[in-house]
Amino acid sequence: MDLLARLSNVFHTHTDQAAIVSTEVSLTYAQLDSITQQVAAGLNRQGIGTENVVTIETSSKLEAILLLLGVVRAGGAYCVIPEDYPDHRKQLMRAKVGAVATLRGLKETGVAWPLHQEVAAAIAEAEAAEASPKAQPDATGLPVERREDSLLYIIFTSGSTGEPKAVAIEDRAIWKIVDHKPFYAGQVIGQLAPLEFDASIYEIFGGLLNGMTLRMISKDESLDFDEMPSLFEQLDSVFLTTRLFNLFVDEMPEQFGKVKLVLTGGERCSIQHLHTAARYCQVWNVYGPTETTVYATKYEVKGDETEVPIGRLFDQGRYLIVDEQGNAAPRGEQGELCISDSGLMRGYIGDEAANVRVFLIQEGRRYYRTGDLVLENEQGDIVYIERKDRQVKISGYRIELGEVERCARAFGLTKDCLAHYDGKRLYLFVTDQIDLEELRLHLRSRLPEFMIPTVKVVDQIPMNSNGKTDTKAIQAAQTSGGEVLATINRVLNGEAVLDKTFLDLGGDSIKAMEIIWQLGGKGYQLDLDMLFSRTIGEIVEYADNR
Structure with missing residues (x-):
């Protein structure tokens, strides 16, 4: 049909x-x-x-x-x-x-x-x-x-x-x-995913073509913990990005007992969160690049694992795990995951060079090179390790860090810059002495909200002995800025949003002076211009590295 x-x-x-x-x-x-x-x-x-x-x-x-x-x-x-x-x-x-x-x-x-x-x-x-x-x-x-x-x-x-x-x-x-029946339980399926995100295909086409009721939940509703418990009671099946899943488990774990089935994926999973939810309902850890249509593998969480794999292909397809030379990696050794199933994309529109790069042809069959390093465990399940390149997932969206850097360079940077994601925040390190507000406006005019980084001015971007970026050194240089952030939160009488400015959050000159006085007594040198022009995240980074 x-x-x-x-x-x-x-x-x-x-x-x-x-x-x-x-x-x-x-x-x-x-x-x-x-x-x-x-x-x-x-x-x-x-x-x-x-x-x-x-x-x-x-x-x-x-x-x-x-x-x-x-x-x-x-x-x-x-x-x-x-x-x-x-x-x-x-x-x-x-x-x-x-x-x-x-x-x-x-x-x-x-x-x-x-x-x-x-x-x-x-x-x-x-x-x-x-x-x-x-x-x-x-x-x-x-x-x-x-x-x-x-x-x-x-x-x-x-x-x-x-x-x-x-x-x-x-x-x-x-x-x-x-047509994969284990992905659908009951009569009502949640619709939370943005429509430019491929999880919406599971919700809309999967839900409607299986005769289910699509319960739409807005972004504001999904973050309202007075509202979400009652909405959970209306759902039977739902997909949650890893970050949203972890947040719900932290805030209202018992509400998972109201739903029958939860699918989650998009970023590296937290075994503790998965185990907690699995005590209340059926949980599938799913994985799949957009290029292979929504999900390619699944794993049902049992609740007693020492690690939670991304599982196995559920479609009548094949996969390869290959080393740098393109040879099959032995079981237990990591390599790049290549997938060939019925969800394989037609290709990238208008980019034949990219199509040549991402498709591996073996025995007349097309495989998509995922760029993800994995291994196959003793049970025959696929275990995710990390990205092979600099592609990351933020809030379920997959982005290339290079795109953020190229956008920043188009602003007119004359020195080096580096985009980096530490698992929590997206950063852009720049070595130019620039007007951060102008750079931020430029980035917002070119990039969607989830790709807007916290900008940090640094003297140099560290390199290792091979001349490559030393991401470990960058990670070690980042600190929480807890005292600075706590002071800002206290004066604003709420929780500051790191990618918003002080003025965006309702700050004024009186509150700004209060922050300057309090932090000045502790050795942090801030001024009004900084508080009014930089995001909270940038202020924290500046103060914490002086």
Whole structure:
């Protein structure tokens, strides 16, 4: 059954069931069917169909989901670009994917929104009696078709060349996620992932194509610990990024007993947090690059492990662990993980050189070089070690540290700089004496929020005897700045946010002078200009290294 037929079947099987629910809105499958059909028809009238890419740029996640489903039903491919990205980056992304249209909301498509449930159900019932289960007609009466190799969506990952890379995924790639029953429990699945993050594919397509109710949870709700306990009671299955998972385990571990199934991944896991959650519900530790479609491996946490691996491939695929020469690494020895399964991407759009670099061909089969160092343990499970290159994951987003550096150099730096992630914070070390506020504004105009670093001016960037960056020396040079941060927190009467300025957090000249006086008596020399122009993280770093 192809994707359009599967969508049509689920819409008509679960007509009156809730399809998407948020704090403000509840849509049945009948309403979802009607709205997305209208979007599809509008796109078809504009001549948009197979292999055409439509970017979706709206501040409403609900509207974005309706729009992307409409694009799919029109036969096209979608690419979600966050509305709050800098204009420069958005233009670059639209050009990279060759977008033929941009949708910024339902109003511009002419869709009546919201629809009353009774009207939508009547429309769906009438269409169900006439529609073919294999193809849906567009406005001209011609059938819209999707094939297994049709382009479905494009997701960007950070690029080491300074430009984001466009990952093209076809229809066939999502079935390994959609049809893997152990990933779905109960009737309600949480929708927390940003739509430009590939975990949303598991939530939206996996949830809806399995007839589940998609419970949308906003970022603000996910960080509200007065609200989240009650939301957990509404969920059966949910994916949480490693950082969010750890936070929930720390703040409300017993609430995991309210859900049936939790999937977590995106960064190196914490065995203590995984074991705690596994006492309350079923927990899968999952792993997968965007290039292999959401998840490639899984491991069910038992609660008594001394280490938690990323497990094994669950799709009918293969993997290799190879050394620097490309030879198979013996069991127990680390090497680079290469994956070949049905979720393998079509390739990077407009970057054939990158495609050549990342694909390994063995015996006529394509493998994706993940860049992750792993080993296979005695039980046959894959254990994650570290990144082979300088690619890191921050809050579930995969970025190239080189992109941050190239963006900083474009500001006009004349000396060396280095981006570094210590597992908690992203830093940019610069050796120029520069106006940090101007540099920060430049970075914010080019990079998304999760890639904005804490900037630290240093005399030099340490190197080891081989002439390479000494990351251990950098790590050792970083300190917590506990006393400085505690003073700022006390004066602000709250918890300071490291990537915000003193003024952003409600500071004024009187509070600033209080901080200067208190810290001055302890040997920390700060001034008003510094407090007003630098982020809290930069102030802590400056004071702690003087």
